[in-house]
Amino acid sequence: MILALMQTPVPRDIDLPLPVGDFELKLLLVVLFLVHIFFVNLMVGGSLLSVFFEILGLSAGRYDKLAKKITETITVNKSLAVVLGVGPLLCINLVYTLHFYSANSLTGYAWISIVPLVALAFLLAYIHKYTWEIWTGTKKQLHVLVGVFSGLLFLFVPFIFLSNANLMLFPGEWHKVTGFFSSLRVGNVFPRYFHFLSASLALTGLFLAGWFGRKRYPVEKYLPGFPRAELRRLFYRIAFYLTLAQLAFGPLLLFTLPFEGLSRELFLLILLGILIAVAVLLALRWEIRSPDEKIGRLYIGICFLFSLIVLAMGTGRHVYREVSLAEHKKLVEEASIDFRALETATRLSIEAGYGAGEAVTVELTGERVFLNCAACHAVDRVLAGPSLEEIYFLYDGDPKGIADWARAPGRKRTEFAPMPAFAHLGDEKLRLVADYILEKGGEAALNQ
């Protein structure tokens, strides 16, 4: 542990208070994040299922129509996924400023590529949707390809977010990270990813079972060849098998978590989640086996239980984050307090030095003011501007001329960069420096 701390960067935190209480912000973060991830799940799950059924539809025609109808749901879901992501982003930026931004920087090139990648994924999704009736026959393969490509982008981008959400938890590992790909070796990004993906498909299955199964949906018109009950059963099955898969991915995720963040609360929350998941599985099985006219009766109940699972897992995630960061947060806080004390001490010592008006006070001389000019003017050499010697020949006996020029310089020689104005130095400093320039320039001229 001590060794791990030696490897851990302990930066200073931002020196401003939170605008909202810590607890309120975290509550807001968890709730807003779950709303966001709900639509992300539907977006990712929808685009994968749409491609899957379109490929199935190449040999069995009725699935093509189903795929198209799934694709149409993505339009709204993906818009909400993006716009609803900003709220939790603001919250996480506030509560975990230091950890989240550091993870962003460490995976910077990948992090910023989210913008073009998701924009491209969306544009491809639009092409996929709006060319469905146009790119048929020989162009059908191209159409499938567009869907596949957009689906691949939707599969890839979550890696970037997950790598950041994961990396922020382990400051002790940051020194190993040279970019996005090396960040995948920290913590347990891959189990998280499979857990997310399987949740996306399960949730989308549940959503579509309700979407196509609801009474008002004109199944006969939009999806000929699919009795309503069959659609319900189909998507219930998807939800069932992927929720079942979570019973494998969940423990995999839990047991690959670095131990720093584990706590009793986390285990209890996860246990609770698993128990509800088992109930959901039983209810789904019962529904799938129900006769056609009865299927769908438990839908609302299943959705309710499902959202409880999501809530338990989302809270668990937050509990793990809190525990695993607690120690580092304390170190950062101490380092920040130490530094603020140093700042205050420095300010006081400087104020004391100048305030007393004793020997410490620096006397204002032309030589000191000339430091402002030394970047461009030297005594006997041309730097960015003419030498003092040359200025002496131009302004001998006319210090006011130098001061006037410095207040609002013109541009006499195009081989030099234009001189900036120095009016803000004030009359006294300009007078002092003008005298100094003529003195030094004159000496140099005499020595020649």
Next chain:
Amino acid sequence: MDFPIFFLDFFGNRMLIAVIASVHVFISHGLAVGAYPVVTLLEWRGWRKKSEEWDNLAYKITFVLFIVTTSVGALTGVGIWLSTSLIAPFGIGSLLRIFFWAWFVEWFVFVIEVVLIVIYFLTWKRWKEGAKKKLHIGFGAFLSAFSWITMVIITAILGFMMGSGVWPESRSLFSAIANPLYLPQLAFRTSYAMIISGLLTWFLIFFFTKRGTDFRRRAVRFASTWILAWVPLFVVGSFWYWNKAPEAMRANIDVALLTQRFAQWHETLALIIAVAVIAIVIVALVGVIRPRMIPGIALLIPLVLGVWLLGHFERVREFIRKPYIIADYMYSNGVTVSELQVFQRDGILPYATYVRNQNVTDNNMVEAGRDVFLVTCTRCHTTTGINGVVSKFNNLYGEESWDESAMTALIHTMHISRTFMPPFPGNDREAEALTAYLRSLRSNPELILDAHAGWARRSSSGTPSMAGADGRKR
């Protein structure tokens, strides 16, 4: 700043955010705020004249708006957050603590706007007849008003952030409306959005109507009349803003510090406004009188001028707050005013967590100078690319004589001659090291692509520990 350093060398961090933000602002003005009134008007026209042609045109244009705003538009909006978190984590992290509720409100308004856009577009073909069509047109009008109100709010928030004085006590959201730039900015942005949308609509008319038809002629006349109608407000708004900008700048910093750079930009802004207005008026007038005479290509001239104008406008606006990110509190390189004193006395490297060297020695001048460069310069400058330090020094000293003592002097005093730059947050040794690095960069121009990695770490006691254990090059 005490974060791992993200540095997009060559293009520059500023260019990254400039590209993302410019695309976003152009889309939000031209394809949202200004565009919804245009399509609603077109839809209303079609309904009143019982003409499928107008309704179809309106629908097709809305289709384009919908596709672009919900993909590139939405993502560049999020991209502003994603990029600032890389480029200025210290700045955006601090601003977020000050302006959280303002941004939360902005986000909320934005969510509603997206929902309205989605509803408006997706119900078009369903709400077709009678009362439903009326409802749809009413919805379009509501959406138009709402997206303009979004602009009203966001411009206030921008003004709020740019406002002078000390936060947070003295700042309220209402004080933003009292900001001298608020109303001129709103007038400028509103009329700009309307005109650009008119031009884009006109451009799309070429794709969605048949050549030589009477309908195309009437559609073009509609678009150009729309543009002309907004020109007066545009002229008033832009010159009003132009007039007030120096005043706002004076409110932030000392009168004497009004820089040549700002004066130049200010003059250029006037010139671009004038040229853009003339081009827009000519094109729109010809469009009204002789609708067939303007080819699609010709519209690119006012459109490109419009992009240039908006880019320049935002640049001047951003310039007003330099050298600070947060007035009198934090400089644009992320150093706060109170940190500055410590760094100038002790150096910045001992207090920087994510650097390779934590002290300057005779043996590591160039390497430590690279660290100083990364921590203090890279928020605005690149090595050899856009706004690169090599070209800055070449401009000043020529390509041959980079005088060491002059460069070190410049590093310490550049904020006095270039008032938009923050003071150098380091000590003498670090200025010398920076000079050494810059001179080595001139003879060996090499991009830095791994600024975020390879740093030495400090233990919690503050003593440096080295990153050699994993065998990585230091």
